[in-house]
Amino acid sequence: MSQKLLDVLNESFGPAVLETHSEHGDETAVVHPDSWFKIAQFLRDDPRCDMQMMVDLCGVDFPNREPRFEVVMHLHSLRLGHRLRLKARVGSSDGEGAELDSVVRIWTGADWFERETYDLMGVMFKGHPDLRRILLYPEFVGHPLRKDYPADRIQPLVPFREGYEKLPPFDNTEGMSFGRQVFRSGKVD
Amino acid sequence: MEPIDQELDEGELELPSQPMMLNVGPSHPAMHGTIRIVMELSGESILKADVQIGYLHRGFEKMCERGNWTQVFPYVDRCNYASPMLNNVAFALAVEKLLDVTVPERCQYYRVILGELARISDHLTCTGAMSMELGAFTPLLWFMKGREMIYDIMEEETGARLTHSFGRVGGMAQPPTENFKPMVNAILPRIAAIIGEAEALLLQNRIFMDRLQGVGKISPEDAVALGWTGPCLRSTGVAYDVRKAHPYLVYDRFSFDVPVGEEGDNWDRFMVRLEEMRQSIRIIEQALEQMPDSGPINVDDPRIVLPDKNDVYTTIEGTIQHFKIVMEGIKVPAGEAYGYTEGGNGELGFYLVSDGSGTPYRVRIRPPCFAIMQGLGPLITGVMIPDVVPTFGSLNMIGGECDH
Numbered sequence: 001m002s003q004k005l006l007d008v009l010n011e012s013f014g015p016a017v018l019e020t021h022s023e024h025g026d027e028t029a030v031v032h033p034d035s036w037f038k039i040a041q042f043l044r045d046d047p048r049c050d051m052q053m054m055v056d057l058c059g060v061d062f063p064n065r066e067p068r069f070e071v072v073m074h075l076h077s078l079r080l081g082h083r084l085r086l087k088a089r090v091g092s093s094d095g096e097g098a099e100l101d102s103v104v105r106i107w108t109g110a111d112w113f114e115r116e117t118y119d120l121m122g123v124m125f126k127g128h129p130d131l132r133r134i135l136l137y138p139e140f141v142g143h144p145l146r147k148d149y150p151a152d153r154i155q156p157l158v159p160f161r162e163g164y165e166k167l168p169p170f171d172n173t174e175g176m177s178f179g180r181q182v183f184r185s186g187k188v189d
Numbered sequence: 190m191e192p193i194d195q196e197l198d199e200g201e202l203e204l205p206s207q208p209m210m211l212n213v214g215p216s217h218p219a220m221h222g223t224i225r226i227v228m229e230l231s232g233e234s235i236l237k238a239d240v241q242i243g244y245l246h247r248g249f250e251k252m253c254e255r256g257n258w259t260q261v262f263p264y265v266d267r268c269n270y271a272s273p274m275l276n277n278v279a280f281a282l283a284v285e286k287l288l289d290v291t292v293p294e295r296c297q298y299y300r301v302i303l304g305e306l307a308r309i310s311d312h313l314t315c316t317g318a319m320s321m322e323l324g325a326f327t328p329l330l331w332f333m334k335g336r337e338m339i340y341d342i343m344e345e346e347t348g349a350r351l352t353h354s355f356g357r358v359g360g361m362a363q364p365p366t367e368n369f370k371p372m373v374n375a376i377l378p379r380i381a382a383i384i385g386e387a388e389a390l391l392l393q394n395r396i397f398m399d400r401l402q403g404v405g406k407i408s409p410e411d412a413v414a415l416g417w418t419g420p421c422l423r424s425t426g427v428a429y430d431v432r433k434a435h436p437y438l439v440y441d442r443f444s445f446d447v448p449v450g451e452e453g454d455n456w457d458r459f460m461v462r463l464e465e466m467r468q469s470i471r472i473i474e475q476a477l478e479q480m481p482d483s484g485p486i487n488v489d490d491p492r493i494v495l496p497d498k499n500d501v502y503t504t505i506e507g508t509i510q511h512f513k514i515v516m517e518g519i520k521v522p523a524g525e526a527y528g529y530t531e532g533g534n535g536e537l538g539f540y541l542v543s544d545g546s547g548t549p550y551r552v553r554i555r556p557p558c559f560a561i562m563q564g565l566g567p568l569i570t571g572v573m574i575p576d577v578v579p580t581f582g583s584l585n586m587i588g589g590e591c592d593h
Contacts, residue, residue, distance in 0.1 A: 023284075024286050024526045026477065052413050055538065056527075056553070058553045060550075072540065074538070078429055083527075092291075107415075109414055109415040111561070111563055113416075134242065135242065137243075144248060
């Protein structure tokens with residue numbers, strides 16, 4: 001269907017495109033992580049590609065491979081109606097050093113998807129404006145979608161957050177009928 | 190008589206001049222689904238909003254890696270609990286794409302009809318809940334009456350009202366019941382009437398109109414860049430519907446329109462959903478006419494489909510086949526596929542990676558809600574607090590799907 005797209009990529013980036021294949025009607029291009037951002041930008045801006053929509057971004061863990069993680073992005077062009085799966089392989093087998101350029105500047109919609117991939121898979125995105133956990137809580141230890149994370153692991157109990165992250169109008173008197181007294185004493189900070 | 194506040198200093202009565210932080214949710218009547226919004230307020234205007242999700246995260250993707258392919262169906266039910274049947278169909282289609290099989294025609298029509306019924310119930314829930322949050326309680330009850338009819342049919346067909354777990358790889362769990370067609374035919378005009386009646390209550394209501402029109406606007410470019418799909422994208426005027434753009438099942442055989450909005454505000458999102466229900470009714474009517482009354486429901490492949498119960502008990506081949514599928518699971522050839530369908534909220538995709546064993550290596554759900562919810566922050570920045578409620582309602586956040 002969009003074999004043409006793979007040809008365009010091969011032609012424009014040559015050695016940076018490591019591998020291409022078509023399976024079950026889905027075209028896939030594996031690219032070098034260093035060219036991740038450049039190729040993503042090209043795919044959006046080139047009129048032959050015109051991928052205005054980033055559909056999905058996720059990670060897949062292959063613990064026995066080196067590089068260990070595959071970051072998989074699905075792109076879609078509304079005008080031309082074609083799709084492409086873009087992959088990059090990052091990270092060493094111990095799970096360290098998994099880093100990739102963030103594509104939030106290209107598609108604003110990548111924001112939460114990259115946060116999720118960081119949260120669940122532990123892949124860092126360089127240049128992401130606000131890379132913090134999204135589905136899990138800040139005290140969570142580890143990245144649960146990695147294959148070496150046992151599904152039945154019990155997380156340590158989080159101590160009661162004393163004053164931590166409490167918002168100004170809500171102090172220890174939160175929820176009590178006299179709670180708003182804090183305003184009168186001018187303690188708002 | 191002395192004034193009451195005589196003893197207070199002037200200075201103590203002044204309101205704080207710094208922006209005030211306000212926390213809404215995760216448990217709040219207007220935040221259906223569990224979501225938390227931390228807002229920075231100046232008076233009643235929102236300067237900054239941080240939308241925090243994840244309160245309903247149940248590790249869907251991790252759980253899927255533990256069982257076999259068929260055992261994923263109960264989990265997908267619980268992703269979008271407003272239209273579970275669409276999720277069932279979407280996941281079944283994705284696995285079938287990986288297996289390179291196509292289900293028989295009768296099953297395709299069956300899936301279309303059940304899926305469109307689920308879409309109607311999804312939109313009824315969303316529009317009903319939205320009008321209720323704006324103070325119009327009667328339309329909600331009207332819409333729930335329609336949803337109840339759909340639930341009755343689902344119960345008759347699948348045995349469950351909400352979590353059907355009815356999809357199977359290579360077919361459906363059961364063939365349609367004898368009375369399937371007359372039952373569906375009987376409720377369609379009644380649902381159309383309900384939509385009309387509820388519409389008459391809402392669409393000329395000044396309060397309702399003022400709170401929706403021109404609130405929560407988004408441009409088509411922004412919506413596409415955010416990855417929006419479904420009714421929310423179509424309300425901005427982009428006519429992208431997976432059923433039209435990339436037809437799956439037998440959607441290319443029906444004539445139906447893709448309703449689009451103009452402004453991309455709450456009103457348009459509301460109206461697009463109302464119109465989509467009518468289009469779904471049109472699709473179901475045509476599908477009922479074209480659906481064959483007899484024929485197989487499951488593909489004829491003993492490696493995928495469970496044998497007839499009678500064969501399991503009487504023949505050794507049937508017993509072995511049953512044992513293999515139940516104990517080892519369906520052997521899906523190694524590879525990867527991305528299956529996408531039009532869910533209740535937009536493009537519902539499943540990216541599947543198989544290593545050739547009976548257990549999924551990776552099941553990735555692409556929830557339409559997730560992309561839509563990340564647009565909530567920008568949408569409510571700069572508006573007043575009361576506008577958060579209709580804007581949030583019109584996006585139709587489904588916690589189970591958003592937090593998977």
